[in-house]
Amino acid sequence: MPKIAKLAIQSNLPQLDRLFDYFVPESLSEQASIGSRVRVMFGRSKKPLDAFIVDFAKESEFSGRLSEILEVVGPSETLKENVFKLCQQLAERSATTLGDILKLAIPAHMPKAFSEHGKIVSAGQNSIPFQDDVVKNGLEEFLTAGRKSFLLVEPRQVELRPGQGSPNTPSWVKTFVLMALANLQEGKSTLILVPDYREHEAIMEALTISQLADHVANYSQEQVKSKQYLGFLKALEDRPRIVVGSRAAAFAPAHNLGSILVFDESDRSYSDQASPYLHSRDVVLVRQSVEGCSLVFACHSISSDMIRLIDSGFLIDRTREFAAPRVSNSEPGLRVDSHAYSAIKTGLELGPVLVQVASLGDSTAIYCKSCDEPARCGECQGPLWIDSSGSKKCRWCNAFQHHFRCSCGGTELSLGRAGATRTAAELGRAFPSVRVIESTGQVRTTRITRGSTLVIATAGAEPYVDGGYSAVVLLDAKVALSRQNLRAQEEAVRFWSNAVAKSGPKAPTVLVGVSGEMSQLFSLWNHHKIAEQEYKSRQELGLPPSLRLGSLSGSISLLSELSEVLAKEPSVVRIGPAPLDISATGQQWRLIFKYPYSLGLHIAKLLKVEVARLSVGKLRTSSSGRSARAITVKMNDTEVV
Incomplete structure (x- = not known):
């Protein structure tokens, strides 16, 4: 008698957001097991859909005729039980479908990569390179099961192994490698999440030097799809692995998971800009x-998010004492003042110097020379700037403006604040005998050799150098602090701190153009007080992360109905609806709502039901021209403020 399998279909359609019963034919009964990926036909669809077996039943509640599973695809257990539980909880908390989360967690099957993995799988367990009892190095306080810790890491580079020579490994990388090794010795896996390719390369290099490369499952999204699937298959094996990646690594099916290690959790790359709009911080908290x-x-x-978790007792701050870096600041005045110039000059005599700037390109803005008005795009009236190639472009629509003419009739332009390209040219003229390197998100430079080198980098694009930089100069600090964003100060301090961490031992850092208490606290490396003051001010104003801030986007009629639903919840504060943008289907609106963390699951379930009811048979066309849901739900919208 054929078995009855309960399937979760990998689809974001709300009508498929439940388990469906299918017959398992006799020919597949041995292959099909809980966790198997299968292909099935559904309704009138002409193409088979991917689904996962989550359980078997003796009989079906469906009175009609059951369809059969067409085939079993890939490994026998593609969807692990722990990953399925994670996906279920995330779907409930984010007011989305289980299939939407499954698409994030499980990559598409690739037959060639699957066949290749089958050939390279070794029969025996990979050996661990050295058996030092690293747990006794004080790591047990972090690695004990169930413990949730915060660690403010020392901002310097260290020797990965004794006698290595010049310190060229970030201290957080060494800490993570030791933790991963300690877990391996206990037969446990480790998930390591990093924000971008620079940190990914740093941790992969350190794992290779430590002879742990054979234990690594590479989850980098920089790889081609087949390599990403190979990383998934390696993590799926029943042996301890070190999984290294960004957002996707939080879903990796690690065997006997010992620890989840996250570096720089407030980096924007951890926030998914596509549905279901999850932040990796929330994913790992649920997974833990x-x-x-x-x-x-x-x-x-x-x-401020870490301070909230620490204050609530959810995280324990286990930061260890270390010597603070040498940081000084100068009063507002010249962009490159005498203090900064002196630090660059002295540093170049000893080695490479890092200069961090706020923007890329030649000029961040341009103005009409006749009327001093900002130069505007002829297509959309957006502000113009000059990129690194010297081309005038619009910041909004990215259109080139070769023949600019102002509304006053003027055609000549004056330049605004210098970006990375012009800063590199100006400092190159001031120091003609040194090599100048520009490193931005558009020009990838991950590591440079030592020497008399001046590196001009935008925030987050600073390359590593063996032994660290001889000096670090942080320009445009006032610009970074004055950005129109709730997290402007938080992000500025994070960017500055990450740059300081790439300096050498006793190397000076100059924060240019900022005065006041915040700059003094940064110079003293008192990050705890900076964050506590920021979080306290957010609490007083009722802003995230003291509470959650979500948003609903759609037509005014749909949002008005949802607003009435939320009005029945006394702890929910509604803002709007307000006009958002105009799409092919008409004006789009956004409703913002604030709610306490304790009501998160309740509000998510409520909105999921109401949105499904109101959206039946309704679609809209997104700005990209694709069909989109009538209502977009973001339970934690980080872009609103």
Whole structure:
């Protein structure tokens, strides 16, 4: 008699957001097991859909005729039980479908990569290179099952192994490698989350030097799809692995998970800009509760989100004492003042110098020379700037403006604040005998050799150098602090701290153009007080992260109905609806709502039901021209303020 399988279909359609019963034919009964990926036909669809077996039943509640599973695809257990539980909880908390989360957690099957993995899988367990009892190095306080820790890491580079020579490994990298090795010796896996390719390369290099490369499952999204799938298959094996990646690594099916290690959790790359709009911080917090493993957040600065978790007792601050870096600040005045110039000059005599700037390109803005008005795009009236190639472009629509003419009739332009390209040219003229390197998000430079080199980098794009920089100069600090964003100060301090962490031992850092208490606290490396003051001010104003801030986007009629639903919840504060943008289907509106963390699950379930009811048979066309849901739900909208 054929078995009856309960399937979760990998689809974001709300009508498929439940388990469906399918017959398992006799020919597939041995292959099909809980966790198997299968292909099935559904309704009138002409193409088979991917689904996962989550359970078997003796009989079906469906009175009609059951369809059969067409085939079993890939490994026998593609969807692990722990990952399925994680996906279920995230779907409930984010007011989305289970299929939407499954698409994030499980990559598409690739037959060639699957066949290749089958050939390279070794029969025996990979050996661990050296058996030092690293747990006794004080790591047990972080790695004990169930412990949730915050660690403000020392901002310097260290020797990965004794006698290595010049210190060229970030201290957080060494800490993570030792933690991963300690877990391996206990037969446990480790998930390591990093924000971008620079940190990914640093941790992968250190794992290779430590002879742990054979244990690594590479989850980098920089790889081609087949390589990403190979990383998934390696993590799926029943042996301890070190999984290294960004957002996707939080879903990796690690065997006997011991620890989740997250570096620089407030980096924007951890926030998914596509549905279901999850932040990796929230994903790992839920996963830790599902797995009961240890969790470590390590950063060079402290975000207000970490302070909230520490104050609530959810995280324990286990920061260890270390010598503060040498940081000084100068009063507002010249962009490159005498203090900064002196630090660059002295530093170049000893080695490379890092200069961090706020913007890329030649000029961040341009103005009409006749009327001093900002130069505007002829297509959309957006502000113009000059990129690194010297081309005039619009910041809004990215259109080139080769023949500019102002409304006053003027055609000549004056330049605004210098970006990375012009800064590199100006400092190159001031120091003609040194090599100048520009490093931005558009020009990838991950590591440079030592020497008399001046590196001009935008925030987050600073390359590593063996032994660290001889001096670090932080320009445009006032610009970074004055950005129209709730997290402007938080992000500025994080960018500055990450730059300082790439300096050498006793190397000076100059913060240019900022005075006051905040600059003094930064110079003293008192990140705890900076973050505590920021969080306290957010609490007083009722702003995140003291509470959650979500948003609903759609037509005014749909949002008005949802607003009435939320009005029945006394702890929910509504803002709007307000006009958002105009799409092919008409004006789009946004409703913002604030709610306490304790009501998160309740509000998510309520909105999921109401949105499904109101959206039946309704679609809209997004700005990209694709069909989109009538209502977009973001339970934690980080872009609103």
